[in-house]
Amino acid sequence: MDRKSIIILLVSLGLLLLSQRLIHRYFPPEKIDPSLAQIVDTNQVPPLATNPPAARQEPEITAAPPQPQLVEPAASEELLTLETEQARYVFTSHGGGLKRVELKNYPEVVGRKARRDPETGLATLNNQAPVPAFSLIGDERLQGDGLYRLTQTANGVRAEQRLPQGLTIVKDFQLSTNFLLSVSVRIENRSDQNLLLPAAELVVGTATPVNPHDDGLHMGVMWYDGSSANSIAETYFANRKLGCLPGTPRATYFAGESNVVWGAVHNRFFTMMAIPPATEPAPRLVSRRVLLPPPTREERAADSKLIAAPFGFQTAFLYPAAELTPGAAIERRYDLFAGPKEYRTLDRLGSRFGNNLDLIMGFSGFFGFFAKGLLLSMNGLHATGLSYGLAIIGITIIIKLLFWPLTQVSTRSMKRMQTLQPKMKELQEKYKDDPKKMNQKTMEFMKENKINPAAGCLPILIQIPVFIGFYKMLQTAIELRGARFLWAWDLSQPDTIFMLPGLEFPVNPLPLIMGATQLWQARLMPPSPGMDPVQQKMFQYMPLIFIFILYNFSSGLTLYWTVQNLLTIAQMKLTRAGEAKSAQTKVVAPAAAPTKKKD
Helix, strand or coil, rough: CCCCHHHHHHHHHHHHHHHHHHHHHHHHCCCHHHHHHCCECCCCCCCCCCCCCCCCCCCCCCCCCCCCCCCCCCCCCCCEEEEECCCCEEEECCCEEEEEEEEEEEEECCCCCEEEECCCCCECCCCCCCECCCCCCEEEHHHHCCEEEEECCEEEEEEEECCCCCCCEEEEEEEECCCCEEEEEEEEEECCCCCCEECEEEEEECCCCCCCCCCCCCCCCEEEEECEEECCHHHHCCCCCCEEECHHHHHHECCCCECCCCEEEECCCCEEEECCCCCCCEEEEEEEEEEEECCCHHHHHHHCCCCCCCCCEEEEEEEEEEECCCEEEEEEEEEEEEEECCCCHHHHHHHCCCCCHHHHHCCHHHHHHHHHHHHHHEEEEHHHHCHHHHHHHHHHHHHHHHHHHHHHHHHHHHHHHCHHHHHHHHHHHHCCHHHHHHHHHHHHHHHCCCCCCCCCCCCHHHHHHCCCCCCCHHHCCCCCCCEEEECCCCCCCCCCCECCCCCEEEEEEHHHHHHHHHHHHHHCCCCCCCCCCHHHHHHCCCHHHHHHHHHHCCCHHHHHHHHHHHHHHHHHHHHHHHHHHHHHCCCCCCCCCCCCCCC
């Protein structure tokens, strides 16, 4: 590959990196009124039953209207706040639920400079959600005027409402430890006649962005059926064809058949999980994509990176209609976890409840096994006093040492292939008119000389699960949020040091260093036998594509890949130095002098 081709390749990669920003700058997307968007519900359930269910029969699970709304009370909103060392819980009289949860130890935005006031800009769950958590929505017979009376109890809050037909709803919220709230929802018939309790949704919460710059890519809904976790995200509601072409958006997601062990809404680092008793799982789960209040014009003028149309996923347990006799009541209890997706805490609580709460981390499946092991290893190294950046380097060194023998075998095999390359070229020239015969003779030649053509790829293939495990681990590791290393101010984000003026393009040094080390490593690799010189040059510059792929990934991942490349280069140089030294120390024994014959 000549210099001109190299320049063209570099320019092409640069344009790929800048393409999105250039397109948005010179061809901005057309603004579409959300009210005009076509929304189709592809997962409908039967309409609300109008007749009371027969006595002692399990009523059919039915849905409230497609987009149930919270009744807006005429009276002004009353707020009541409870606090622990970990969180601040704000309850509202409008709907009698949990309006938001503010996490005291986690800032909303992690910046280059640490915040001086920890009480401002806290990470908030259910932030600006249209409906409070543990609101009953659906039929207006269960909402009345939507106004609850809030009172503070010994260790919690009570929200109470009396409906006109004689139903009374009492919700008790009790503080607990480890980001937990104990919740009970009691619906009682205090009239002198049978009353129909309509089907309704009990809101678990709404998945909302981590901060105003969060595009919602990592937001989602998850529920556990006792054997496996099921999840959806924005891709489900967007319903794109082939993953990228516009499709008909979905409005609603329904799941479960009396087996919802827990339901959760989450963003990248935080989650709200509602956990019914193990003996009484929720019947069904329903989730909808909802719009959140957009930033004002003044806010967007002050910060161009704000998401113009934020959204969330409002999620609820769906309960069937039921009939209550005079004096009868239905009481449902829950444990609510509202806090960080921190593996040790979730694993401990999952063992306590027996329901695998740690699955919210996304560590299921084959690659999840590696992600979990890497997270535990990183936390173990950090516990010894290392920073998280040094812990990632330490894990990389340990992985490299484990794979060292295999890499040595691969390097030697490739070196042997390079040595025998002239003879292989002779075979190729000899049988160039008969490709089938040429392949047969080449394989026989490799077998005779004990050459494994896959030896060079094997170490890379084995390290792929580790790399993907690192990626999955870094996606949700709350420990890396705000962890600093060298110039990187947050190992869970790209290591941007400044923006290019005019283009607003971030300059991230670690991906560039990673690309340089990969080029260096590619140049040190011995060429494959029989490969065309042009192809060899292409393979040497192919690593540049990784700069494009990983440029905006977390700096923790690019730190791992950079250190991995440097260790591989060091190993290759050590191997070559050892072979050169071995060749120099070989001494050929002199031939024995001929003995003279005696006369």
